[in-house]
Amino acid sequence: MTSVDILRTPDELARAERHTAHNYHPLPVVITEGEGAWVTDVDGRRYLDFLAGYSALNFGHRHPGLIAAAHAQLDRITLTSRAFVHDQFAEFCRSLAALCGKELVLPMNTGAEAVETAIKVSRKWGYQVKGVADGRAEIIVAADNFHGRTTTIVSFSTDPDAKADFGPYTPGFIVVPYGDEVALREAITPNTVAVLLEPIQGEAGVLVPPAGYFAAVRALCDEHNVLMVADEIQSGLGRTGRTFAIEHEGVVPDMYVLGKALGGGIVPVSAVAADRDVLGVLKPGEHGSTFGGNPLACAVGTEVVRLLATGDFQRRSAELGEHLHARLNALIGHGVVAVRGRGLWAGVDIDPALLTGRQAVERLAERGVLAKDTHGSTIRLAPPLVVTREEIDHAVDQLAAILS
Known part of the structure; x- marks a missing residue:
């Protein structure tokens, strides 16, 4: 670039500002290309991407296998709606269920949709299987959670920015401190149908629970006939050095909630996975999505599952994660x-005096x-697993x- 070249970034930022609502506060960077762990802006400057789309880009930008799967499907068919079955659907559901060790999968699009699905399934299971009185189901969640931004989900957020001015709020949620086994035990009642938790709280600053916490959660759920639901949307699919972050705790949830990396950084894909005695409570017409489980999403998602089934990305995250955390510490x-975190995921608290x-x-x-920053002087680092x-x-x- 010479002294006479005109930078495009300021104009592109101004154009975007004129025609978008302020739901994000992005950095002043306008990206036009990406490959692996690197992106390039409209002025030709390269950046090392240490956010990876909040873990949606676990496999890096334009992973060749994922791009090939998308291209092949684009030449065939991209959408049928769930009114029909397409030839990519069965294999995606089968392979994802196998990866999760569960019997059934319900594909959706966004992470928030998957969380909403988990909420609906948990409530219906509570009424039909556990026998909770109609309209009385309660779901226990943790303070400082981040599960999405729908009106129901923000109803149990403790973040004022996410919650304020969006009421009236949906009832039926009990908030307890994250990592507090005693508080969780005291919150469980005969109306409790599920405990919904992030194995690591990402938006809160990559908060890792105390050792033994999730084993205690599992035991409490078993004792009281309560579903244990793990929101692995950001923490799952290789990010922490295991397929699922909750594996570090040695427990298996009743339901996985998945998203972000499941779409390979190409299309939005999310899903819930559980056994038949849980997901089987849904009947035709009770829940759905026009784009959920579409052919393009399933083709890409199947390739994502294939990549994870080798274990290579999980091992890479674990090994490089040790190096990342050693350097940060x-x-x-x-x-x-x-410094907190696991695998290629870290929350770094900067000295606020600096x-x-x-x-x-x-x-x-x-x-x-x-x-990306969060909560005062904390920054989050989450490079693609190909770094x-x-x-x-x-x-x-x-x-x-x-x-x-």
Whole structure:
């Protein structure tokens, strides 16, 4: 680029500002291309992507196998609606159910839809199987949760930005502190139908539960005939070094809620997976989605499951995650207060006397690394699982530089 070249980014940002509602506060970067762990903006500048679409891009930008699956399906058929069965549907559901160790799968589109599906299934199971009186079902959730932004989901959020001014709120949810076994035990009543939790709370700052917490949750759910529902939308599908983050806790939930990486960074794909005695409560006409389980989504999703079935991405996340966390922990006392996470996922608390989280990610972007802030001085790092050791070192070096 020469001195006479005109930068496109300011104009593109201004154009976007004129025609969009303010539901996000994006960094001033306008991306036009991506490959692997890197993206390029409209002015030709390259950035190392350490957000990976909030884990939607676990396999990197334009993974060749996923792109090939999408291209092949685009030449055949992309949508039938669920009024008909298409030839990609059975294999996607079969392979995903096998990956989860469950009998049934219900595909949807977005993560929030999958959470809504889990809520509806849990309530119907509570009425039809557990015998809870109609309209009395309760679902226990954790403070500082993030499960989506529909009106029902924000009803049990404790984040004022997500919840304020969107009432009246949907009843039927009990909020307890995350990681508090005693509080959970005390919250369970005969009307409790499910406990809905994130194995690691991403939006809250990549909060890892205390050791043994989920084993206690599993035991309580078994004791009281309550469904254990794991929201693995952001934590699952290889991100933490296991297929599912809850595997680190040695327990199996009754229902998995999946999304983000399930679509390979190409199309929105989500799903819930559970055994027949849970998902089987749904009957035709009681729940649905025009685009849920469409041919294009299933073709891509099947390839995602195939990639995960090898275990290569999980191993890569575990091994490189150890290196990432070792590098980040070395910064504690040098501008970093604390580091949390598992695998290729980290919450980094910046010394608030130095920078806010927003200032930190803005300065990282200036140095060619993209990340996301949350809650004050915390930033989240979640590179694609195709990232290299050298790229991790480069990103952490840039973080160290802005803190010095």
